[in-house]
Amino acid sequence: MALEPTHQIDQSELASKITLGGFNIDWTTEPSVEVVEKLVRKHLALRPNAQVKVTPFTASAFNSLFAVYCSKGQFIMRVTLPVAPKVKTSSEVATLLFIREKTDIPVPQIMAYDANVHNELGFEWILMERIAAVPLREKWAQMSWLKKAMLVQKMVHFQAQLFRQKLSNIGNLYKESDARNFKSRQQRNSSYDVGEVVLPWRFVSNPAVHRGPYKTSQEYVGVLLRLLLNDANKYLRSDDEDNIKQGENMRQVHDKLQIMVNRLFVHSDVPEVTALLHRDLNDANILVSEEGDLVGIVDWECVAAVPLWQACRLPQFLEGPTCDKPPTPPKGEAPDNMYMESLEVYEQKQLRKFFLEEMQRVEPEWMRMFQTERLRTDILLAIEVSDNEFIIGAVKQWLSGVVQGRQVESLTDAIRNSLRKT
Incomplete structure (x- = not known):
């Protein structure tokens, strides 16, 4: 799918209120741990009977992070609100790829990502290695x-x-x-x-x-x-x-x-x-x-x-x-x-x-x-x-x-x- 920049926040995915003092965001739908596990299995090509553990790791205004433990190592799944639809996720992925290609700065490796909310999780996400x-x-x-x-x-x-x-x-x-x-x-x-x-x-x-x-x-x-x-x-x-x-x-x-x-x-x-x-x-x-x-x-x-x-x-x-x-x-x-x-x-x-x-x-x-x-x-x-x-x-x-x-x-x-x- 071609990436088109857009600046309208998808209100179906979050509640937001722009005030004189700042910008407040509330998650109205929590990402499904079961779907996160399903995506991890798919993109890490794990066997159907392989053990996978997904637990909440941390959260910020825009992101919810999940820790992933499996036979292939430890990973982070970062789920993000569409505050800058498509471009925020796509830019972060490109930046990390650029740095790994052009420098020896130690940054996480991207395993998979989706910069579109129209997926089974309902959010943009990045699956990356956990350092x-x-x-x-x-x-x-x-x-x-x-x-x-x-x-x-x-x-x-x-x-x-x-x-x-x-x-x-x-x-x-x-x-x-x-x-x-x-x-x-x-x-x-x-x-x-x-x-x-x-x-x-x-x-x-x-x-x-x-x-x-x-x-x-x-x-x-x-x-x-x-x-x-x-x-x-x-x-x-x-x-x-x-x-x-x-x-x-x-x-x-x-x-x-x-x-x-x-x-x-x-x-x-x-x-x-x-x-x-x-x-x-x-x-x-x-x-x-x-x-x-x-x-x-x-x-x-x-x-x-x-x-x-x-x-x-x-x-x-x-x-x-x-x-x-x-x-x-x-x-x-x-x-x-x-x-x-x-x-x-x-x-x-x-x-x-x-x-x-x-x-x-x-x-x-x-x-x-x-x-x-x-x-x-x-x-x-x-x-x-x-x-x-x-x-x-x-x-x-x-x-x-x-x-x-x-x-x-x-x-x-x-x-x-x-x-x-x-």
Whole structure:
């Protein structure tokens, strides 16, 4: 069946409510464990009498995961709601295939998938191998400094590999066979196409918006700004005073951002060079062995090809406040929580420094982008977080300094310092 992009959420499969504060989803029909087992048997070509165990594993807003145990190993069946029908599943599959083909980043192998809800399960699904490992957060505190440094070194290697796999245009990745009948099709990389962007939150609440692929940063950021303005206007149409105030703040942020976007993003007809960015390289999605060795990276849904200036960012597990000196251990008593937290912040800063030094050695162009394009990445962050009522004041203050040409700290630091004062 030809894959046609669509943006209408199938209400027969879920209950959803778009509110001024976000997007709420409830599962109205639970996936059948019996049907999941039937699909597993079929696609793993198991004998009729082979034992198969399927148990609920975890769940998120969009997905329900089932653990699968059988004679051929352990697997994960991820069942997803049609929040971005066909394209979300198809893009994730293509991204994982691309990474396995082009890099040595350890990602799950796809065993089978169905990007259409019109099947016996009634949901889109992906059957993939389960990596035998645990989340980094379960081992981090027990890992030696050497193990942590070795893991950081591997992350540099992996991110450099993604950076080197250059693509064209801004959007999500699809297999050519899936993307062949897309309404918007752009230049191919081997057997892959860059197509529409999948599932940023404001795209979900604005189903009619153009989702790409985008040719340039100017076009891409321009769409995000229009989405911000749309959401601000929704708040302004509310009868609630707090919502109206939030809408006014968002409108002011939009106007200042528009000034900066006009300065920083020039018009061009040349398609942008892009690379894949995994935004959530946190200690839940990085998997390690019992000994603390990095053995897998998961959660590749909604990973997009983005401009190179956006692709060069620290992995999330290394982001945090700055601490230049190690804390002094308490005398004559066991370390308390405050000391351990301060020590963790200091170690994180040192590992962050090591990451950047290693990246300079491995991929200098990544470092050049990281060092010179901070303002553009901060502008993008301002767009993304400006609907948060708790930090929009810090965003407004930071933007005022930027528009006036004053030397200012990074937006991340400005937000962190603002929250520290509250």
